Amino acid sequence: MNAIILSIGDELVLGQTVDTNSAWLSQRLASVGCGVSAHATVGDDQGAIEQAIRQSAPRCDYLLISGGLGPTADDLTRQALAAATGEPLELNDRWLAELQTFFAARNRPMPQANRIQAMIPRGARMIFNTAGTAAGIEASLEACRVFVMPGVPQEMKIMFEGDVLPHVRAAGGGAVILSRTLHTYGLGESAIAEKLGNLMRRERNPSVGTTLASGTVSLRINARFGSASEARKQLEQTAEACLSALGSLVYGQDEQTLQEVVGDLLKVRTGQSVATAESCTGGLLGKLITDVPGSSAYYGYGWITYANQAKQQLLGVPPALLREHGAVSEPVVRAMAACAQQHAASTYALAISGIAGPAGGTPAKPVGTVCISLAHPAGAEARTFLFSGDREFIRDRSAKIALTMLRYHLLGEPTPF
């Protein structure tokens, strides 16, 4: 059982609105075992809509269309559907009465333009819209069932849940797709794939795929089975297989963030805390740590020492170290971390100093060079990294690698990078 999702609107093809309906519909369809093979978007052009319908219908069991049901001249989906099915548009008296009631309830006369919203191709079924004036349409095109819904997300969602989804669910006979996402940070996509080996082979079910977003390599596991209980069991088994292939490279799953996981590791160690001393990240590391509600349990002190003078004056980094090694050096970040740890009387401290660019690089220390130190009760260790990417990426990566270093320390394991 598969579906194609077709979105209509000039604002979409012009890029003025990001299409979020298609992703939402895909997720809802997956939950009842209906796969989605494609999304398509065309503008408010009757010919283009008709062509898209003709092209998609033979390739899917369900064609879900949203948009183009409004009362204005640029709303042309009903006309295109009529042309594709070869049936004339006919007035639906029941919906016309609904429209008149809708306007009467608002003490407004019904504009003549809205009359078109009560018209559907002959033989099609009108779908009631409880949230607006654009009724939906269900029609058949050979073996494909076509559902047309309004483009306004709230109206579309109500109509989909109330009318369309029950059809699809009933036709599916209980098949479902369940998903889980496991997150890793630190290694690249290919290194993760190498460790997963056969788990990622194309035809596998549950399938395992990787995606990369802001340096986080995530594994998406999709289990497609005939029953929810089987899908759950298989999903669990594959997730366990991934976890044993990757071990502590996986920091969390689904909505969990790296900063939450590190926070949880600190929170269970009652009384332990972390402080921050940041140069090139300018507060980003502190911001990430305090993204987490309740982070005051383990975080209270941070320094943004963007200027060298601030590193000396606020933290007490010896001027000789700065002169001798430069601000972006392991001795300096080690001192920053140790001083922060001491002033905050914290268990741990993280310090970052680097060259985020675009200017400021030298042959010896190019843009992307970042030194990170973790001070812990037994001392302070420091590492030098070379990150590639723009200023935003380098800063983001610096802060997340710092969190990852702390995470591995708390796990009692060496960092894998």
Add this chain to the structure above:
Amino acid sequence: MNAIILSIGDELVLGQTVDTNSAWLSQRLASVGCGVSAHATVGDDQGAIEQAIRQSAPRCDYLLISGGLGPTADDLTRQALAAATGEPLELNDRWLAELQTFFAARNRPMPQANRIQAMIPRGARMIFNTAGTAAGIEASLEACRVFVMPGVPQEMKIMFEGDVLPHVRAAGGGAVILSRTLHTYGLGESAIAEKLGNLMRRERNPSVGTTLASGTVSLRINARFGSASEARKQLEQTAEACLSALGSLVYGQDEQTLQEVVGDLLKVRTGQSVATAESCTGGLLGKLITDVPGSSAYYGYGWITYANQAKQQLLGVPPALLREHGAVSEPVVRAMAACAQQHAASTYALAISGIAGPAGGTPAKPVGTVCISLAHPAGAEARTFLFSGDREFIRDRSAKIALTMLRYHLLGEPTPF
């Protein structure tokens, strides 16, 4: 001149990731007069990708594809393109050398899997990727030029701007849509719309619309005319009309951010600087200020005093003030700002203390209560706000309102909120 945009990825058709690349590409193409007739999305399936390429290419001058260029087994766009063009994949020695250099610079061996990223169909052109390992591909399919770019938005954008857009722009020369976006911060969407009045009427060309994102209300002006010079002239006139309706509510345009604009205002006042003292925002304000390359010219010192103890110990806020008024109070933020200004010997200082939630609210100080102070050479002023939204929104709004208070002070005007 028209284009079709094709996005590849299971995560997209499954609805696990919202496709933002297509909207961005559409906007950029429109700016050089290239219309977009359709978006299409298919999963990581070689046959489906090949079919989508074959179907789209005859209908457009440019087919822009993003995604599926990674090193893993589920990245199949290059294979599908090779099949669609009927050419075998060949190793590109130059990119292979680039890949080897990329990994060598990181002291890592190149995984065997990455070798595939140096392969393109015979006769195609490799497009250098300056931000990652996935090179792009340019190929021809009859009269259609096909550009394949990475799916990672940062990498795709750099490649599009540097390589693809110049091709499209050179081929254009006809009718154009020129756009400009003006940004405001502080007032709501309807207050801005009221001030714009007739400028926002539907049939106007250039058109003016508003969008709201993270508290920033932006005006999008689209001018669609037969020539670039006419479009430019009309765009300029409408932009000026919007500016005279809104005055200093507009802080910047297009890619300009609030933090850049505030940075520019400080930079022209040689020797002036700002320091930060943050509680609930936990470093976000410092992070925003240092988003801007060259911000070290006016920013060097920041304190993250998340704990009350830190406010006393690092900044010197009198314990009596904290006891008497609480950490979220105008006297305390005023003291935070004044102390930060003094320790940093800066011209200005911004201090923020608030309740970002979800816990910690009281009837007198509910979640969303945020006190912000600006210290300037003549003293320190403080304001109390009640923001509604989730933790992320409250923190974001706090930092941006602080920047806005500094902006109005530098403009010599009262804040309009």
